[in-house]
Amino acid sequence: MYEIISFLDMAETGDGINESQAGADFSRYILDRMRQLEERNLALREQKDRVEGEKRVIENQKLKFEREARKLRSELERLRVGPMIVGTVVDVLDESRVIVKSSTGPRFVVNVSQFIEEVIKPGSQVGLNQQSFAVMSILPAPKDPAVFGMEIEEAPSANFTQIGGLDSQIAEIRETVELPLKRPDLFEAVGIEPPKGVLLHGPPGTGKTILAKAVANSTEATFLRVVGSEFVQKYIGEGARLVRELFALAKNKAPAIIFVDELDAIGARRMDGATSGDREVQRTLMQLLAEMDGFDARGEVKIIAATNRLDMLDPALLRPGRFDRVILVPAPNKDARASILKIHTAGMRLDDAVDIGRVADVTDGASGADLKAIATEAGMFAIREERTVIYQKDLEKATSKILQKEKVCEPADLVQQYI
DSSP: OHHHHHHHHHHHHHHHHHHHHHHHHHHHHHHHHHHHHHHHHHHHHHHHHHHHHHHHHHHHHHHHHHHHHHHHHHHHHHHHSOOOEEEEEEEEOSSSEEEEEETTSOEEEEEBOTTOOSOOOTTOEEEEOTTTOOEEEEEOOOOOHHHHTTEESSOOSOOGGGOOSOHHHHHHHIIIIIHHHHOHHHHHHHTOOOOOEEEEEOSTTSSHHHHHHHHHHHSOSEEEEEEGGGGOOSSTTHHHHHHHHHHHHHHHTOSEEEEEESGGGTOBOOOSSOOHHHHHHHHHHHHHHHHHSSSSOOOSEEEEEEESOGGGBOHHHHSTTTOSEEEEOOOOOHHHHHHHHHHHTTTSOBOTTOOHHHHHHHOTTOOHHHHHHHHHHHHHHHHHTTOSSBOHHHHHHHHHHHHOOOOOOOOHHHHHTTO
8 A cells, every 4th residue: 555655656756747848848849939930030021122122123124124115216206207308497477487498499488396495586597397398496507617626625735934035925915815804804993995806926936826825825715726728718708607607606605715827818918900719818808807896796705816927918907906916026036045945945954064045146047946946956966876965066066957048059941941
């Protein structure tokens, strides 16, 4: 009896141990299962976010492709439309009807498309439908590409420090061209109109063009460069049209500076007995005179011109109002020649014994271009002897070579042909 009770007690004690162990195992199982479910849930959320992101990317690509498709369809429809006829508006009857002159010659009363929002004026170029001749678009005014090619995009590298012996000329051109563009308030305070133009004249190679380049570099104005011979055209009226378009471009890009080199090519004195070609040049000159000081104000458009033959120019060009300053750019004197040589030899390796003053003494009558050529030729003499230092003898030999005037001996029979 006592053993049975002990066994039951032991059995009861063993069942309690098994139940507590089973409960602990079940709790661990539940915790593991919950952790697995949470990890699974987290993975599903990440997958959901990734799928939504891909969905947004695909939707954006879809919108992009739809826009490109619409753009391509509209471009295809535009290319399928036939070409339009170029016409000129002669008169405007009302808001929806105008009189146009087509490129073929006849005039028509046509309708205006309701999609045109700009105001149509007589003289405007328009595009006409081939079948109905209705005005479909307004075209920009025609421009000569040669005029746009006259504009200098990048300012020249020349500056006033690179010009020697022309201090008074530099002061005059700066106060005539540069000062009115930079300080117009000074002229308003004094109560005078600023000068409109400068004419530079003098022998060849004295620095007229480099003065204009230095002005272009020192100002922020649009710089238009043209050679006078470019205005001489084959057909009647073409030269005058170029002059008009040049000044129109300068007004649109004001403040602007127009530099006319070799002005005597179109500004020669007008004569009575002239050929047809001379008369066309005179028409171009008259258009230039009208643009320089005509009915319409020039505004902030300054003119610089250069010539070697002041005696050939027409008197109408030289009067105040067109060229307010006529500046002589003379051949350099001794001090000016020394200053010019110092400028051109500043970047060269000169020997300590080099005397620039001696070179300036023996170069009487030389221009600034000649002095630059002397400095370059002296460097060439040093290069021939594989040296990097220029000696006095190099400058002397270069001076003799550049300034020596060799006479060409022509055969006597050839000379007799022109006697």
